[in-house]
Amino acid sequence: MSRADSAQAATPEHHVRLHANENPLGASSLAQKLCQSLPALLSEYPDGSYKALREAIGERWNVEPEQLVVGSGTDELIDIAMRSLLKPGSRMVALEHSFIMYKLRADLLGVNYYEIFCDPQGDYATALQRAMENKPDVLVLVNPSNPLGGYMTPQTLLALVAEVPQSTTLIIDEVYAEFTPDRESSAGMQLVKQRQNSICLRSFSKSYGIAGLRLGWAYTSTDLVPLLQARRAPYNVSAFSALAGEYVLEDSTHLDRTTAHCLAWGEELVSLFAEHGISARSQYVNFVFVDFADRQRCENMHRHLHDAGFLTSHLANYGLESCLRISFGNQEQMTRLDQVLRNKLAEQEPCPAGEAL
Template sequence: MSLDLLSMANPGVDGLMPYQPGKPTEELERELGISDIVKLASNENPLGLSPRARQAIEAATAELCRYPDANGYYLKQKLAQKLNCDSDQITLGNGSNEVLEILFRTFVGIGDEVIFDAHAFIVYQLLTQSCGATAVKTAAKEWGHDLDAMLAAVTERTKLICIANPNNPTGTFLAPRQLAEFMARVPERVLVVLDEAYYEYLKADQRADSIGWLTQYPNLMVSRTFSKAYGLAGLRVGYLVASTDITDLLNRVREPFNNNSLALAAAEAVLDDADYLAEGIALNEREMARLLAYFDQRGIRYIPSVANFITIEVGAAGEIYDALLKKGVIVRPIAGYGMPSHLRVSIGLESENSRFMDALDEILA
């Protein structure tokens, strides 16, 4: 007699597909036996680790026999100073993905509805389904969020609205005025999470005062990460800022020691490395412009992006993705986001982007 494990699992697990990350370079090496691989699939900072973060990690190794600070006191103090908020408003997570998971586990359940864009970060769909809630996907507007459609989709069962700004995988963004008008119209009983994983890549006039809005909108939460512009993707540090009432509830669900000692030390240090952050942003702007000029010259359609990646339309995206792999270039297919004709390309170093352009030229020829 075989054991029917699926019937024993929580209802939301049935039909749930695991998150598919960008292909690791080691996996491609094993599969095809090639080396000198360029990875432009996961929107990482191509500069490598911040020198200050590296020094902090080395210093922290002396105490690795001890548990980390379960509350991340010093990192939260530094974040609170930078963000002009109270440290009690901050919840730390093992990347912003875990922060979102904590949020869903705290507030979303069977019978609830969660609203997000048709091309939004796929983790929203996975978390909604795993909680047994109903996903309500609104049609995109020029590949970005249609805020009017989201408001129109609100019902008595709506628990949460997820907005990524800039959005992944499309790179589109909502101006501060649009978000302010949206928040003014959202019913107070509906929670809103503003996912700002790529916030640092926005120019000053593109950045909403989302943290400042928390005093006006107790139903608003803002999540950010150290995995992108701050270059700590491998250490997994994210955080969510909200009212102290929300934060208190999240910390009841959050696992203790969810950030390790090296991650905490590196995040504290990189917040002080303004030169590293500026260098990464400048590189991103410079190489984004070079890639866009290449796409324009080749007649390749793309979605204008304000993040550290660009999404291009190439028709047979799966075939081109496979062909690029054989040339040692990893990009990201996004058919799972309802975009089967598109590929998402992270902005890399000049040499990495040149490899990608040369490989794509050969394939398209």
């Protein structure tokens, strides 16, 4: 969550939280099994190797447990990877408007961070060509993308990075991969199996609904495992979080319900905004990205939704002053949001054609 999002999270409890990309259906019912183990979880240190969790992840996603590094959310894993791979003056490149944590960490570490423009229609080949002109030490591709809501198929992404030199570390950020039809064989996981100097990042927060427990994992090529493990703090994940991760991996039904719910509401809201001439995207994520093509109009909608009881994320901190990111709530919340949006949009003139991102 960005600093701006963190500030919004302090608002009154009666607001519906559609600003933080949390799971709209909550946590899996299997998480309730944790209560039976609570006394031991509270009094004993976790297994610092997280062997059981890594084996559970490996079995579920058909990856090697020895190549997994677990962290307190992907935020920590991003920090670990960047401290392992970069030093002051190193070069890091990402597509424009990528997840803001990369830039924040780069600034703290004294890393030269470059964002490369990619046109809204997805001319990734040209964007990647420009990216490589900077001779990056690390190249980051967020797929599906947050906050833009776009998606590259594994075939597209793997073809794009085929010519990236081995000296450049590739980080494929796939925290929304479970929402895609390719979740069993994502580009990031395929890449790590094929290429050294590669990292695939995944999360339990979005699709599994345990964002509050802060749990993520990195599947990394064998050459990078010692580097990342050396910079991971002992007991960086609580025993409670690690066991919750093992349990929720068993609940494929909850995952399927979550992805179906988000896909349906993404299509619904994209269609609704399109009816009013407003550009919106929601490709295999748990939110919709909306560009009103005008900052004032965006701010008006942001305030209106807040007054109606909905927290949304104004993306000005990404340099997207005319854009909102609206996460999905549960069915009752989304039905109410849909009506609030329809009423407000009916009062407004359509956005100027061709001006949205």
